[in-house]
Amino acid sequence: MKKLLYLFIGLGLLLGSCKSDDNGIDNPNDPNNPTNDNLDAQAFMWNALNLWYFWQADVDVLADDRFANDQEFTEFLEEHPNPSDLYFNTLLFSEDRFSFLNENYEELVNNLSGVSKSNGLEFGLVRFSEGNGLFGYVQYIVPNSDASTTDIKRGDIFTRVDGTAITLDNYVDLLFGDNDTYTLTLADINGTEITDNGTEIELTKIANQVEDPILVAETLDINGTKIAYLMYNRFLSNFNEELNAAFGQFVADGATELVLDMRYNPGGSVNTSRLLASMIYGTHTNDLYIRQRWNSKIQGQLSNEQLEDYFASSTGSTAINTLNLSTVYVLATNSSASASELVMNGLAPYVDVVHIGETTRGKNEFSITLVDDVDNSYIYNSDRESQINPDNSWGIQPLVGRNENADGFFDYTDGLAPNILLEEDLENLGVLGDPTEPLLARAIAEITGISSKKSHSVQMPAKAFTGSRIETPLRDNMYLDKPLHLNR
Incomplete structure (x- = not known):
């Protein structure tokens, strides 16, 4: 078992771990000396954020001098018996909209690789103009999923789950709860009215569902202009070769234009965005x-090679x-976030990015996966799983x-506004x-200069x-996925 890693270790990690003093006496803050085994998670969260958090x-509670001694620190942790509550309600900055956690780091790592329990239905939820009622609309269906074996399709509307009308108060339990199987009631749009039509679709979440982020990749021939179209729904590093192959086909097809559709893409790997x-x-x-750009503790500990990414x-x-x-030509909406926005911003100094759609979500921060591995500065490394605190x-x-x-631009917390709304x-x-x-x-019209006959x-x-895409563990995350080496 590992002990609580007290405040004195926060800065010490930048200098290396101390196992004993010069006289060979055990350091009282040695992480191998157990003290209170019930607060491991809370201590890990405080120490990891004290070191890495932007x-x-x-x-204030993450300040290096916040606690005068170990006893004060222990008492603080004991005031927060629920690690999740401590994380979200006490340790995070008030303007932080995107940091998250998982009680099982293995599930977290799998989610970042695009593996999760899912029925393959991707949808948005919209509020009715009055009251707290909601309805959903299908954005797309993941191929080779449970939903792909049913009659539900893009554009379908649903208002009920297992016969219960969806509201602001119950949508999380109905659609994102522990129920692996649920039944949707579909509805029709008539003018501005939405009316149930009685059609029911039963869906079941499948464990270890993997989504290929490339939903559509094809070259369109529009009056002799070869236009590549890529519907790309997440930045997943384990599909980098498939992404490169898609561009290989675009090149072989003679494509001279590209429409990059990221309207539902919540982000993912920074390196994949670079590729x-x-x-x-x-x-x-x-x-x-x-x-x-990191916090002041970390910035000076990283080399230029670590801090800069080139094409x-x-x-x-x-x-x-x-x-x-x-x-x-980029199709992006309020559902486009993090690595999607990073591609647009990273290209902007070199390429004319014509943004069609809506203002994006506005997530310009990146994250890393941290676990209770003291000797690796809490950074998750799949080769070190045996070193993670088993408790x-x-x-x-x-x-x-x-x-x-x-160009030094990063300030798009309000999102990237479209050129064409x-x-x-x-x-x-x-x-x-x-x-x-x-x-x-609309993108094709911009490329060809020929407006559609039907406006x-x-x-x-x-x-x-x-x-x-937002209410699941995958959510709108941009994560750094290259090795970190602190200069000590």
Whole structure:
């Protein structure tokens, strides 16, 4: 068992662990000397955030001198018997919207790789104009999922779960609770009215469901112009080769334009965003993609190589297939976050990014996965799982830094505003990848200079306040996935 790692260790991690003093006497703060085995999780969270958290200096309780001695620290932890409550209600900065945690770090790591329990239905939830009632609309169906074996499809509306009307008070339990199977009641849109139609669809969540983030990748020939279209729904590093292969096909098809559809993409791997940006702009390895900004404790402990990411020429095993574009058309909405926004911001100094859709979510911070592995500065490493405290399975995913582009711009906490405002229409969501789908059609019109014969006006905007991508462990996260080496 590992003991509480007290406040004195917070700064000590930057200098190396102390096992004993010069006389060989055990250091009273040695993490191998157990004291209170019931507070391991709380102590881990405080110490990890004291070291890594981006806003450590802005949270009084995380100050290095917050506790005069071990007894004060222990008493503080004992006031917070629930580790989750301590994390969210006491240790996080008031403006932090995105840090999260999981009681099982293995589940957290799997989620970041795109593996979760899911029925494959991706949807948004919208409030009715009056009262606290909600309805859902289907954004897309994950291939090879339980939902893909049913008749439910993009654009379908649902108002009930297991016969119960969805409201602000119950939607979490109904749709994101422990119930692996539930039945949706579908509805029709008639003008501005939504009415149940009696159709029921039963869905079952499947363990270890893996989603390929590339939903659609095809080259459209529009009056002789070859336009690559990529519907990309998450930045997952274990699909980097598939992403590169898709661009290889675009190149083989002779595509000279790209529509990058990230309207539902909540983010993911920073490195994958770098690779995607390179596939768009080119393998210009001397051009800076992004630069990291950490808290004052960490910033000076990292080398320039660690802090700066340049465009890539390889995925790590395969040469990058690139379109070498000077303009890219991006479909992005309020559901587009973190690594999606990072691609847009990282490309902006080099490429004309034509943003069609809505203002993005505004998540410009990145996170890392931290576990109770003291000797590795709490950083999760799959090769060190035997070194993680066996009595503390919690994993945390705190925001630890911000990325700025080559121009030094990073301030988009209010989101990236579109060049062309166009909301999705619940009455006409269209088929993803079809040239007549409204957002894609608008991008095609920009590329070709030819407006659609049928102008599109939005009748019922898809104003989702939350959805399946936000309310699950995958959520809107941007995580750093390259080795960290502190200069000690």
